Structures are given as structure tokens and as C-alpha cells.
Amino acid sequence: MTNEDLSSLVSYATGRELKKGEVLLNEGEVCRAFYLVDKGYLRTWYNKNGAEINLSFTFEGDFISNLKSVKSKRPSNLIIEAGEDTSVWVFDLDSMTKQPNPSPEINIFIRRLAIRILLAAEEHSNLFKIYTPTERYRLIEKNHPLLLQRIPLSQLASYLGVARETLSRIRKKNH
Template structure:
């Protein structure tokens, strides 16, 4: 059952993957349970892993002079990582932690490279996965470029209701780039 769920998540990234290649790709992932607040990637570490959430959620945040600024929330079926740190092998400028008790699959890129560096299916999957993660990041970036705070909140209401149900108001305000008081006013207004 565990592998069937993982296979389905792999297929969402790379729809053309042959069914016979799914066990190979699944073997690249290690399952790990996390307690709320447990860190997967600390600011200042070089990132070498890609995380897939099976249950719970992961929160990505930046610490700006003691103020935590939420950059991303990865829920069940979402992948997350620090692609810039992976590519440049530079230290991460943000942290990824469990927002609640969670179960994740971890794709360690160094281990994958050791075992499968000549396998075209694995290489293709990792490339598609990087694009998949970049597109998700671009979606959030576009919110800030094109929409007002009220429009950003309405977008979240329609397309990502789990954010409203599972994260705190303070974290949501940070994610939307507004003060908590502003978010309260936005929520009080009728659509």
C-alpha cells in the first residue's frame, strides 16, 4: 500500500514513466516520521534532498532578523526542497520543518547519484521533479507580482483551502506578505 501511494505521487510528476520503472524510482526514497517542529533542512546547511509529504505538512521559512517569513507549505502529495542550494551546493538561506507530525519520503540526491547515475528513467524523473517544484514556486511568486493582498487571500480560499484549515493565522499572514491585522480585515470582508 505504501509503495502504491508513492508510485501515484511519482506518476503525478512524470506521467510517462513506465509502470515497471516505478519500483526503481520508489527505491530511491526513504520514509521518515517527523514530530511537529522537527527540522529537515536547517538554514546554513547545504541541501542534498528532495522531500515528498505523505502525511502532515512541511513549512519552509526564512528568518529575517528574528522574524519568520513563510515561503511555502507542502501538504500531502507535495514535493519541496531548496533547488538553489542543491544546484549551487551553497548553504540554504531558509529552513524546512514539520508543521505538524508528518511522514515524508526523502530522495537523497547523493545516494541516487551513486546508485543510479546512468539510469535514464531516474535522471528524467529528477529533472521533471525539479521543474515541478519550480513551477509550484513560480505560482506563489506570481501571486505577489500580480495580485493585491485581498486577491491573494481569495486565491488561497479557492485553490488552496488546506492552508486556511491547517496553518495559523499568523503563518498565513506571513505567507501572504501582510500583517496579521490586515489579514483579519481581509477575512472579515465579504467576497
């Protein structure tokens, strides 16, 4: 990707600062953007009868979006919010795709982002199909230790698909 392409991409981004707990994409809203985390982290979760189920955590240097909502132009059933005080770059998809002369690089950029976000989702989903809760915890410990350092146990629990108490017991056995 050339410098001109890069700087034209940056021109579609606007910075935004969020306090811990502040919501970036709300349930019921149509998602129209990619978010690039600059500092802090974003938490993506689903509201199941009042209980929060965490689907992903996005740290510095990584992207997140709700592609399903973007693509279908339908309201999001996920919430994306700041897990700490967080600053993000918001890439507006409408202005990127609707501009008069979209460079092929922009299409390729979007394609790569989409694949990147979705492959991450797929990787996490395989955890559930292949491994038991204890095995899932061990894998996170090995491959994504950052999660264990920065995410409260109570939030990690739903991410791993277990009760808070079960995760506490798994962790205890580890020493």
C-alpha cells in the same frame, strides 16, 4: 515510467517521522534531497532578522526541496520543518545521480520534479506581482482552500506578504 524504474526510485527513499516543529532542513545545511510528504505538512520559511517569513507549505502527495542549495552545494538559507506531526519520504539525490548506470528515467524524473517545484514557486510569486493583498487572499480561498483550513492565520500572513492584523481584517470583510 515502468515498474522497475518506479521501484528503483523507491529504493533511494527512506522514511522519516517528524514531530510538529521538528526541522528537516536547517539554515546553514547543504540540501541533498527531495522530500515527499506522506502525512502532515512541511513549512518552508526564511529567517529575516528573527521574523519568520513563510515561503511555502507542502501537503500530502507533494514534493519539496531547496533546489538552489542542491544545485550550488551551498548552505541553505531556508528552513524546512514539520507544521504538524509529519511523515515524509527522503529521496537522496547523491545516491540517485552518482550511481553507476543511471537510467534516463531517473534524469527525467528529477527534471520533472524540479520543474514541478519551481512552477509552484513561480505561481505563488505571481500572486505578489499581480495582485493586492485582498486579491491574494481571495485567490487562495478559491484555488487552495486547504491552506486556509490547515495553516494558522499568523503563518498565512507572512506567506501572503501582509501583517497578521491585516490578514485578520481581510478575512473579516469576507463574510
